[in-house]
Amino acid sequence: MQKKLPLLITTGEPAGIGMDIVLLLAAEGKLQDFDRPVWVTADATAMQKRADELIAAGILEICPPWKTLNANDATIIEEDFLNQMSQQNINGGTVNDDNAFILFNIPCAAPVVCGKVDTNNSSMVAQQLQIAHKLAINKTVAAIVTGPLQKSALIDADIKLLDGTMFSGHTEFFMQQSGCDKVVMMLANQAMKVALVTTHLALKDIPAAITADNVRQTVQIVIDDMREKFGLTQPRILVCGLNPHAGEGGHLGTEEIEIINPVLQCFINAGIDISEAMPADTLFTPRHLANCDAVIAMYHDQGLPVLKSHGFGDTVNLTLGLPYIRTSVDHGTALDLAGRGGASATSLYQALIMANEMANKSLVN
Numbered sequence: 001m002q003k004k005l006p007l008l009i010t011t012g013e014p015a016g017i018g019m020d021i022v023l024l025l026a027a028e029g030k031l032q033d034f035d036r037p038v039w040v041t042a043d044a045t046a047m048q049k050r051a052d053e054l055i056a057a058g059i060l061e062i063c064p065p066w067k068t069l070n071a072n073d074a075t076i077i078e079e080d081f082l083n084q085m086s087q088q089n090i091n092g093g094t095v096n097d098d099n100a101f102i103l104f105n106i107p108c109a110a111p112v113v114c115g116k117v118d119t120n121n122s123s124m125v126a127q128q129l130q131i132a133h134k135l136a137i138n139k140t141v142a143a144i145v146t147g148p149l150q151k152s153a154l155i156d157a158d159i160k161l162l163d164g165t166m167f168s169g170h171t172e173f174f175m176q177q178s179g180c181d182k183v184v185m186m187l188a189n190q191a192m193k194v195a196l197v198t199t200h201l202a203l204k205d206i207p208a209a210i211t212a213d214n215v216r217q218t219v220q221i222v223i224d225d226m227r228e229k230f231g232l233t234q235p236r237i238l239v240c241g242l243n244p245h246a247g248e249g250g251h252l253g254t255e256e257i258e259i260i261n262p263v264l265q266c267f268i269n270a271g272i273d274i275s276e277a278m279p280a281d282t283l284f285t286p287r288h289l290a291n292c293d294a295v296i297a298m299y300h301d302q303g304l305p306v307l308k309s310h311g312f313g314d315t316v317n318l319t320l321g322l323p324y325i326r327t328s329v330d331h332g333t334a335l336d337l338a339g340r341g342g343a344s345a346t347s348l349y350q351a352l353i354m355a356n357e358m359a360n361k362s363l364v365n
């Protein structure tokens with residue numbers, strides 16, 4: 001029987017815990033929990049070395065089995081892998097059957113040392129994302145599940161987004177590669193789902209980014225994807241104001257009155273179950289959260305610390321509004337833990353489960 005399309009994990013920053021958490025799940029047999037193959041991008045030498053380090057540290061008992069595919073031609077690595085990956089897929093992913101995963105070898109320029117970021121390897125990190133995007137947009141994989149990268153390393157290596165601006169995150173990278181005007185970062189755990197109007201911006205730049213268009217597009221994408229990806233036909237949404245006490249009637253800021261509430265009122269008038277701008281410290285209390293399916297926060301550190309305090313390690317980061325499924329871990333590179341043990345793979349596992357469930361519901365599966 002033809003297997004379903006694979007899930008693709010990008011391991012991200014090679015000096016961080018991306019490879020560790022893949023190896024941990026592989027060793028527990030958890031990458032075979034899905035009725036689809038799991039593909040992984042990483043440097044093959046570094047992956048073997050990391051497995052050896054984790055065995056030496058007593059974290060792994062044995063090295064889990066995987067199969068490595070190499071590009072035949074280093075100068076056309078992307079096209080070469082695309083061809084090979086498509087071929088694996090046509091063959092029903094059978095090469096994965098005795099292996100925990102198939103490793104697509106993306107070589108690093110410099111030797112990988114646990115916990116020591118080397119910007120010479122940043123282009124390899126970007127290359128993983130480029131390949132992942134191409135595979136997802138071509139429907140060769142069902143979903144992308146990203147491991148953590150060190151944003152500062154890509155910025156220091158002068159790696160830019162498609163529009164020439166600073167590399168600020170996976171979310172912005174996949175948005176631009178896909179030609180989307182707007183996508184929405186949402187993090188989800190058992191306690192709550194939090195979506196953001198703005199993503200990786202300096203605090204001083206946030207007020208200017210809270211425009212009527214941005215708020216409207218965010219709300220619409222959240223409604224659409226809550227319906228499509230989570231099966232909630234009438235999602236109940238609560239929205240944070242930007243200012244303390246949602247502006248205190250205009251005395252502590254006017255964005256709520258002038259920008260946010262007029263947009264929200266249009267959705268309310270259209271029959272959507274959505275609040276006006278609420279004080280964030282009131283919204284994030286059990287009584288309100290109990291009656292809502294998703295929270296929309298205005299900026300990264302308004303919403304994510306609350307959510308992560310209720311389930312760091314069991315949270316999934318996902319991008320709404322993309323033409324394909326992308327989920328991610330809730331944590332960073334944890335350079336202090338790479339190769340040493342102590343890294344939890346639970347968020348990666350949750351991200352795989354969510355990607356698999358979404359793929360099963362989608363037309364491209």
Ligand SMILES: NC(=O)c1ccc[n+]([C@@H]2O[C@H](COP(=O)([O-])OP(=O)(O)OC[C@H]3O[C@@H](n4cnc5c(N)ncnc54)[C@H](O)[C@@H]3O)[C@@H](O)[C@H]2O)c1
Nearest residue numbers: 147148149150151152328331332333334336337342343344
């Ligand atoms: N998905 C992503 O690519 C992503 C997400 C968040 C942060 N980052 C990046 O990661 C880098 C480091 O960020 P940071 O130090 O703020 O956050 P971090 O998540 O890397 O580390 C914060 C703390 O949590 C611990 N930790 C992280 N993941 C863990 C895990 N799986 N198991 C156990 N403990 C874990 C770390 O040891 C550290 O003490 C930054 O460059 C940041 O941009 C990337």
Ligand SMILES: N[C@H](C(=O)O)[C@H](O)COP(=O)(O)O
Nearest residue numbers: 169170171172317328329330
């Ligand atoms: N705030 C995000 C998180 O906690 O997961 C993190 O910055 C990752 O963002 P990207 O997925 O855009 O890289």
